[in-house]
Amino acid sequence: MVAVANNEMNVYESAEARFEIAAEKLNLEEGLYRYLKYPSREVTIYIPALRDSGHLEVFIGYRVLHSDVRGPGKGGIRFDPNVTLDEVRALAAWMTWKCAVVNIPFGGAKGGVICDPSKLSKSELERITRRYTAELSEWFGPERDVPAPDIGTNEQTMAWVMDTYSMHVRQATTAVVTGKPLELGGSQGRKEATGRGLMICCDKAIAKFTMRRETCRVIIQGFGNVGSEAAVLMHKAGYKIVGVADIHGGLYNEKGFDIAKVHKWVYEQRKPLPDFPDGGTKMSAQEILFQPCDILLPAATENQITSQNAHRLQCRILCEGANGPTTSQADPIIEKSGIFVVPDILANAGGVTVSYFEWVQDRQGFFWRESEVNERLQDVMEQSFDEVIRYAETHGVNNRIAAYILAIDRVARALKLRGFYA
Numbered sequence: 001m002v003a004v005a006n007n008e009m010n011v012y013e014s015a016e017a018r019f020e021i022a023a024e025k026l027n028l029e030e031g032l033y034r035y036l037k038y039p040s041r042e043v044t045i046y047i048p049a050l051r052d053s054g055h056l057e058v059f060i061g062y063r064v065l066h067s068d069v070r071g072p073g074k075g076g077i078r079f080d081p082n083v084t085l086d087e088v089r090a091l092a093a094w095m096t097w098k099c100a101v102v103n104i105p106f107g108g109a110k111g112g113v114i115c116d117p118s119k120l121s122k123s124e125l126e127r128i129t130r131r132y133t134a135e136l137s138e139w140f141g142p143e144r145d146v147p148a149p150d151i152g153t154n155e156q157t158m159a160w161v162m163d164t165y166s167m168h169v170r171q172a173t174t175a176v177v178t179g180k181p182l183e184l185g186g187s188q189g190r191k192e193a194t195g196r197g198l199m200i201c202c203d204k205a206i207a208k209f210t211m212r213r214e215t216c217r218v219i220i221q222g223f224g225n226v227g228s229e230a231a232v233l234m235h236k237a238g239y240k241i242v243g244v245a246d247i248h249g250g251l252y253n254e255k256g257f258d259i260a261k262v263h264k265w266v267y268e269q270r271k272p273l274p275d276f277p278d279g280g281t282k283m284s285a286q287e288i289l290f291q292p293c294d295i296l297l298p299a300a301t302e303n304q305i306t307s308q309n310a311h312r313l314q315c316r317i318l319c320e321g322a323n324g325p326t327t328s329q330a331d332p333i334i335e336k337s338g339i340f341v342v343p344d345i346l347a348n349a350g351g352v353t354v355s356y357f358e359w360v361q362d363r364q365g366f367f368w369r370e371s372e373v374n375e376r377l378q379d380v381m382e383q384s385f386d387e388v389i390r391y392a393e394t395h396g397v398n399n400r401i402a403a404y405i406l407a408i409d410r411v412a413r414a415l416k417l418r419g420f421y422a
């Protein structure tokens with residue numbers, strides 16, 4: 001039953017390889033295995049959109065619902081030139097497992113549009129988003145499939161999704177999408193949630209090794225929503241951020257960065273991250289991963305740590321902010337080196353957890369204080385972290401496979417209780 005990923009860079013194969021190892025360890029029944037392995041539904045959309053020049057272009061978009069066994073589909077929308085159907089499938093499956101790891105009542109879904117947002121105007125992005133949403137107006141819904149932001153999309157994109165859906169169903173429906181602006185039913189703490197969840201995992205991991213924040217050197221690859229928020233929060237909390245990188249390149253400085261200043265440089269002064277003054281040694285965005293540190297936080301994109309480079313890692317703890325930053329073929333190398341891994345489906349689950357809180361608040365029409373959101377997030381992340389570690393110990397597997405076992409077990413139990421309708 002165990003399949004090895006043939007094409008290391010195909011994230012769907014990577015996701016499948018871990019699923020298969022976990023399913024085998026769990027002794028998952030053959031029928032359930034087959035059902036959970038494949039997505040429930042997937043759709044390709046050809047999106048006609050007018051460029052500002054008046055020229056008509058057709059963009060390709062996808063939505064995949066991997067599972068709605070434990071609740072409505074949940075998963076972001078990615079705008080990126082490298083989106084593929086296989087990638088969206090993998091991301092949708094990861095959402096199923098992630099929601100199950102943190103035990104929130106959602107299934108897994110994901111969407112994407114092949115486009116380069118940096119080369120599109122705001123109005124072009126709006127037209128693409130609205131047409132994509134309109135095409136999926138019967139697929140989306142607070143009880144069916146609830147999107148959120150991902151690479152290349154943000155609060156504004158989610159506001160357009162909410163408005164377009166609401167126009168189609170003829171009523172304001174805030175709960176159809178999460179990661180919205182506060183003015184439109186967004187949740188306090190959502191923007192920082194994935195970064196905060198990562199910090200909570202790092203706090204738990206360093207406590208295991210009796211390390212202290214103040215002496216912990218952290219490298220963060222990716223300075224977008226996840227990476228920059230994690231950097232700001234962790235720096236404030238006392239961690240020493242010695243490496244940062246975005247798509248333009250990386251900077252390493254043993255002395256540590258003043259992250260508030262780096263944040264201003266990138267987000268207020270709109271300057272390229274690697275040009276940050278007093279920034280230490282410049283290097284490529286990939287090279288930053290292999291510099292000395294205690295915690296490595298890849299928070300950019302997939303397939304960064306592979307069988308070709310995993311032996312070069314110098315961290316004690318690998319806490320995965322991005323989805324799929326490590327290929328399945330790198331897993332054994334990392335395991336052998338003794339690096340403590342907080343796998344993506346646990347580490348970056350803070351985002352979807354607060355998305356769940358946002359959905360709950362929208363449906364209640366009653367909103368929580370930020371401290372309340374953060375406290376609940378802390379509870380969920382700490383409990384999930386402990387459960388994954390407990391599963392790793394009881395099943396004698398690494399943390400990643402433990403997280404998959406925990407997740408698959410939860411989904412399989414729910415599926416058995418629901419039974420199979422004709």
Ligand code: NAD
Pocket residue numbers: 149150151152153194221222223224225226227245246247248285286299300301302321322323324348349351352
């Ligand atoms: P984003 O678009 O806000 O930021 C991406 C960042 O990564 C940018 O700084 C970009 O410059 C950088 N980047 C892109 N390619 C790179 C490369 N090859 N090398 C180095 N840096 C590169 O996206 P995001 O929302 O921060 O998402 C980042 C990752 O986290 C993705 O894998 C996403 O699926 C995952 N994730 C996001 C959330 C969320 O709440 N936004 C939640 C869970 C997981």
